[in-house]
Amino acid sequence: METQSIWFESQNNFKFSSFEGKEEVDVAIIGGGITGVTAAYLLSQTGLRVKLLEAGRIGESNTGRSTGNLYSVVDKFFEELKSKYDEATILTILKSREEAINFIEKTIQTLNIDCDFKRVPWVRFSGTKEMDDPIQKEFVIAQELGLKVEWLEEGHEMLAPLQGRVGMKLDNQAQFNPYLYVAGVADILSHQGCGIHEGSRVNEIEKNEDSFTLTTDKGTLVTRHLIEATHTPIGISALQTVLGPYREYGIATQTTKRLSQDGIYWGHYQKGKVTSVRHYKDRLLVIGEPHKVGQGSSIERMGKLKNYAREYFGAEDISHEWGGQHYRPADLLPFIGQRLGSRSYVATGFATDGLTYGTVAALIIKDDILGIQNPYAEIYRSSRITPLKSAYKFIKENLNVVQQYAGDYLRHDSVKKLRADEGIVVNENGRRYAINKDQEGTLHVCSGICPHMGCIVHWNEGEHSWDCPCHGSRFDRLGNVIEGPALKSLGPVYESQELDIKRRQSEAQQ
Numbered sequence: 231m232e233t234q235s236i237w238f239e240s241q242n243n244f245k246f247s248s249f250e251g252k253e254e255v256d257v258a259i260i261g262g263g264i265t266g267v268t269a270a271y272l273l274s275q276t277g278l279r280v281k282l283l284e285a286g287r288i289g290e291s292n293t294g295r296s297t298g299n300l301y302s303v304v305d306k307f308f309e310e311l312k313s314k315y316d317e318a319t320i321l322t323i324l325k326s327r328e329e330a331i332n333f334i335e336k337t338i339q340t341l342n343i344d345c346d347f348k349r350v351p352w353v354r355f356s357g358t359k360e361m362d363d364p365i366q367k368e369f370v371i372a373q374e375l376g377l378k379v380e381w382l383e384e385g386h387e388m389l390a391p392l393q394g395r396v397g398m399k400l401d402n403q404a405q406f407n408p409y410l411y412v413a414g415v416a417d418i419l420s421h422q423g424c425g426i427h428e429g430s431r432v433n434e435i436e437k438n439e440d441s442f443t444l445t446t447d448k449g450t451l452v453t454r455h456l457i458e459a460t461h462t463p464i465g466i467s468a469l470q471t472v473l474g475p476y477r478e479y480g481i482a483t484q485t486t487k488r489l490s491q492d493g494i495y496w497g498h499y500q501k502g503k504v505t506s507v508r509h510y511k512d513r514l515l516v517i518g519e520p521h522k523v524g525q526g527s528s529i530e531r532m533g534k535l536k537n538y539a540r541e542y543f544g545a546e547d548i549s550h551e552w553g554g555q556h557y558r559p560a561d562l563l564p565f566i567g568q569r570l571g572s573r574s575y576v577a578t579g580f581a582t583d584g585l586t587y588g589t590v591a592a593l594i595i596k597d598d599i600l601g602i603q604n605p606y607a608e609i610y611r612s613s614r615i616t617p618l619k620s621a622y623k624f625i626k627e628n629l630n631v632v633q634q635y636a637g638d639y640l641r642h643d644s645v646k647k648l649r650a651d652e653g654i655v656v657n658e659n660g661r662r663y664a665i666n667k668d669q670e671g672t673l674h675v676c677s678g679i680c681p682h683m684g685c686i687v688h689w690n691e692g693e694h695s696w697d698c699p700c701h702g703s704r705f706d707r708l709g710n711v712i713e714g715p716a717l718k719s720l721g722p723v724y725e726s727q728e729l730d731i732k733r734r735q736s737e738a739q740q
C-alpha cells in the first residue's frame with residue numbers, strides 16, 4: 231500500500247499557483263503548514279504585503295500528517311516538565327497553548343471553514359499495572375497545577391474499549407481535520423490577494439543588508455522579513471544540535487468496536503511509550519511508534535499500530551497508513567523567534583504538539599514583526615541558551631549523530647539482493663551511492679551523502695524515501711528534497727540501464 235494520510239482525502243479541492251517572476255514584499259514565509267499559513271493570515275490582515283512559498287502542496291507536509299488533536303497539555307509527562315521548569319513556567323506554557331486552540335476555533339468560525347472542529351476531552355490512561363502509578367502521579371501534579379482534571383477509576387466506560395486501567399480526563403480540548411483547516415485558510419487568503427504558492431521550493435536564500443532574496447526555480451522574491459515555517463531551520467543552524475528528528479506513524483481503519491465517546495486518548499501500555507487513539511468519522515486512527523529518522527523500520531512500526539487496532543478494536547482493512555516527522559527539543563520547549571541579528575524567524579522543536587505550537591509560533595512572530603510585546607515570546611525565545619537543561623539530551627543526540635557517521639562509513643553492502651521498493655547505500659571506490667529498486671525493477675542511484683552536513687542517508691522502506699539520521703532531511707527515491715534542513719537534492723541520479731556508463735562518467739568528472 232502507498233502511504234497516504236487520511237486527511238488528504240479531500241486534497242484535490244484546493245489548488246494554488248506556483249510563484250513566478252520578480253516581486254518585493256514585506257514578509258516572505260517559507261512553508262505552507264499550520265505555522266506558515268497562520269502567520270500569513272495574521273500578517274496579511276495588518277496590511278503588510280505577504281507571500282508564502284511552499285515547496286510541495288499546502289498543508290500536505292507534516293500538518294497533514296498529524297493527529298488533528300489540539301490540547302493545552304504537552305506530550306511529555308508533567309513530572310518531566312517539573313524537573314526542568316517551575317510551576318509558573320508550566321502554567322504559562324499551558325496558557326499559551328490554550329489560547330492557541332481558542333484562536334483556531336475563532337478563526338474557523340470567522341472564516342467559516344468546514345474542517346470538523348469539535349471540543350472533546352483529553353484522556354491519559356494506563357494500559358498495564360506498571361503504568362498505574364505514573365498516571366496517578368500525573369493526576370496529582372495536574373491537580374496541584376490547578377487543572378480541572380477528573381480521575382477515571384478502573385472499569386470506567388471511557389477506558390473499557392482501550393483495555394485501560396485508570397486514567398485522567400481534561401475536558402474542553404479539541405479535534406479537527408488539520409489539512410482542511412490549513413488549506414481552507416490558505417484558500418481564503420489567496421482569494422483575498424495574499425500570495426499563497428505551492429510547488430515553489432526555495433533553492434537559495436541570500437541575506438542582503440536590510441532584506442533577503444529568495445530564489446525559486448521560476449522566480450525571485452525580495453523581502454524585509456523572512457519566516458522559516460519549515461518545521462526545522464533551513465540550511466545549517468546551531469539549533470539543529472539541540473533537536474532530535476523523529477518519525478512517527480499513523481493508521482486509519484474501520485472497526486467493529488468504537489470508543490464510548492470521542493476524545494483524544496493517550497494510552498501508556500509500557501514505560502516511555504504512548505499510543506494515541508481517536509475517531510474521525512467512521513474511522514479509528516491509531517498513532518505512535520516513533521523512532522529517530524533513518525534508524526527504524528517504518529513497516530515494522532506501522533505493523534505494530536495495525537496489530538493494536540486489530541487486537542483492541544477488531545480492525546480489518548486498513549484504509550490509510552502514513553508517517554510524519556517531528557523534532558524534539560533538548561529542553562522540552564520549542565524555539566520560536568528571531569534569529570540573532572536578523573529579521574529572519576524560526577519556529578521549530580514542536581515535538582508531537584505541533585498543531586498547537588505552530589499556532590503559538592505564528593502569534594508570537596506576528597507580534598514581533600509588528601513590534602508588539604508577546605507574553606509568551608520569552609519562554610520560547612529561539613536564542614535562549616539552557617546548557618543545564620539541554621546538556622544530557624544534547625550529548626545524547628550528537629553522540630547518536632557521530633555513531634551514524636562511524637557506523638555507516640564502515641558498512642559494506644551489495645545491491646544484488648535488492649527487492650522491489652528496497653534501498654541500500656553502497657561504498658564503491660570511496661563514494662557512497664544510494665540505490666533503490668522500484669516496482670518495475672529499475673534501479674535509481676544517487677549520492678548517499680546528505681548535502682546538508684554530510685551524513686549517510688538511510689532507506690525508509692515503508693515510505694520509499696531516503697532519510698538522513700542526523701538532522702532529519704528526507705529525499706524521494708530520485709534524491710529530491712522532501713523535507714528537512716537540506717536545500718539541495720542528493721545529486722546525480724542514474725537508472726539501471728545507464729548505470730555503469732553514467733557512473734564512470736560521473737567519477738571521471740569528479
Ligand code: FES
Nearest residue numbers: 680682683698701
Ligand atoms: Fe543534516 Fe543530513 S540533515 S546531515
